[in-house]
Amino acid sequence: MRIGIDIRALQKGFRAHKARGIGRYTSMLIKSLLELDQRDQYLFLVEQGELPSIESDPDKFSYIEINTHWPIKAPYWQRTFGQHILLPIFLAKLELDFIHFCSHLDAPSFSPKKTLVTVMDIIPIVLQDLYNRKNSSMRFTAGRFLEARAIRNAKKIIAISQQTRRDLVQFLKIDPDKIVVIYPGIDTCFRPVKDPATICAVRARYGIEGRYFLYLGGIDERKNVDRLIQAFAELIKEPEWSNYCLVCAGEIENDAQFPQLTAQIRHRGIDHKIRLLGYVADEDLPALFSAAEFFVYTSLYEGFGLPVLEAMACGTPVVCSHAPGIAEIAGEAAILFDPYSTESLMNSIKTLLIGPELRQTLIQQGLKQATHFSWDKTAQKTLELYLAIYSESYK
Template sequence: MKRYVLDARTATAHFPGIGRYVSQLARHLVPLLAADEQLVLLHRPQEDSWPLPEASNNVAVVATTVSPFSLAQQWQLPRLLRQLDATIYHSAYYLMPYRPGVPTLLTLYDLIPEQFPQLVSFRAQLFARLATRLSLRAASRLLAISEATKQAFLAAHYISYTKIAAFPLAADDRFKPQTEAIIATLRQKRSLPDRYVLYLGINKPHKNLLRLVDAWAEVVQAVADAPPLIIAGAWDARYGEVKTAVSQQKLTEHIKFIGAVEDVDLPALYSGATLFVFPSLVEGFGLPVLEAMACGTAVACANTSSLPEVGGEAVAYFDPTNTQQIAQTLQTLLQDEAALTVLAQKGQEQAAKFSWEKTAVATLTQYRHLAQTAQTFQNPL
């Protein structure tokens, strides 16, 4: 029996993006497994927030108390992998055991601390660089979530081209245009207007919300009936300057903060928006752009990093460092209903090109390739 251990300890609220990735990958791997293959899910049941497949003939669910942030994982997880007779180990996070003892895959998301050091503390830069280097050395194979992420790692670290591949993510099947009744229910629940422009994401500096606020001030001046900008998503209290800017520019009637939104409500939130805007300076993949397109909503986003891979020709792009260009793009779209309709249609077609089934097939191929090398495996450290 080949045992593929997928580390699902990040399927928690602390890791919204990674947790979704692990959950979706696990769910779509299960139907693909052969009779002599087993998916072993390593998780922390006290912190689970993303659904994982239940135990079955081809699935084993193994609980552990060790955190991805714990030094103890360096000796506890290799021991557990031996006990499980693991064929390969797949880490979804760079904080992992750096001598796992079995062929290892590592999923890569972004290099923000290295690409934008000004956005993180010096201490965080040093820690990220050290942990990244250790994880890259420990991994037998690297899986980047976009071609942009792959190229960023190749440029920043000594990695063989043969060691790294790019497998895009996808939107869950439930992200699709919602009925007017469902949208109306959400509007009432979250006190949303009939028309709104939406941003969904955290408020960390690389998300570029300060420029979006400045751009929206210009939009309000230029478009008499401009709908409000709704900023939704988890809020990091360390970065309060965005709300301060809204207050200082007297935009409190034009920009609303609604905080985190329950996952079940996201399709309706996207579907009810007139336009989705995503001004991020850098994204490993940009899943909100894909989800918005899948829900039939027109999208305007930055032309940086992975976002053109996701949006293709179905998105209105702008330079995220140019406030006037952001404002002009949004202003033009809000005054052209036909353009919004065209983008919405193209967006659904573009979103349909991505699927978790394709990602799972490509990932399982990597598992099987590494399984063939397991007999002669030697830890790269």
């Protein structure tokens, strides 16, 4: 097979994907596929410019450089025209059996080649009221229309959770037979770190002292970080919890909500109790997870919620939202709370802090739950889907 895979998510600056879930998914998927598949030819679509580094035998793949730059000044429409007009024209010239877009957000609404799209979630469609009020109505409507078309026109769809599959069927009326659920995996680097020197070095690197709760992720409204700050501020008013800190990791400094977040922290007078680390290198995350008292994830909605599993794989107890997608992958290995209730979040945290036996139970259950998700399994099931698409083409 000649398999095209869109890996633009690995290029710095491309829609901010690289440091987020889409970038991690793309990186780990192609790495695992190249290790697994010794037969097929992989052609990776990239934008012209600096090529992403791929740790694999260069004989196993090649790059195809594309140019979707539309010569107009308006950034939104420049990207939109490039994706939905220039990209299909370019794809028509390629000799490929099909193209896998690792995010449906990057796929064209029409393609002259067979496409497979991975859908992480369709949250802007599911939570339209939340996202529509933050964007121009015309741009939002146009964006969702093109997004839905890219999904509907795909030959097959990978949903990263059962919840995402249900959303596709319910909101976009996608034929369930077109959708295959393939869970992402967990990088093998995520495991308990027990070496004190390693943990001390990471603490020193990021200026972390004492006992802390950890949050990893973005800060847009859906992530519900405001409620986490509120709950933490109330919690540390009680003497028995006053020595704890909250550590927030994630590349958030350029987010539109960042000034509002820092203002809220200052207003509550807890800026000395919260560490905003910014981007944390992958090699430091296992130690950061392992040293935390617990990991907290407050999102209102997720297609999957990978940080929950990464924390579990590191032996860190998890307190997380019972929102769709998150509860699905957490199983019975976490304490779940109502993300719309500050009291529910506080009570869940206290339940964990006062229960050493519960903490140990969650650690063991979390380590077991994490073993169900591996990139080897993800790559194997994805390759099986590739073969199915290829076979259908030549029946």
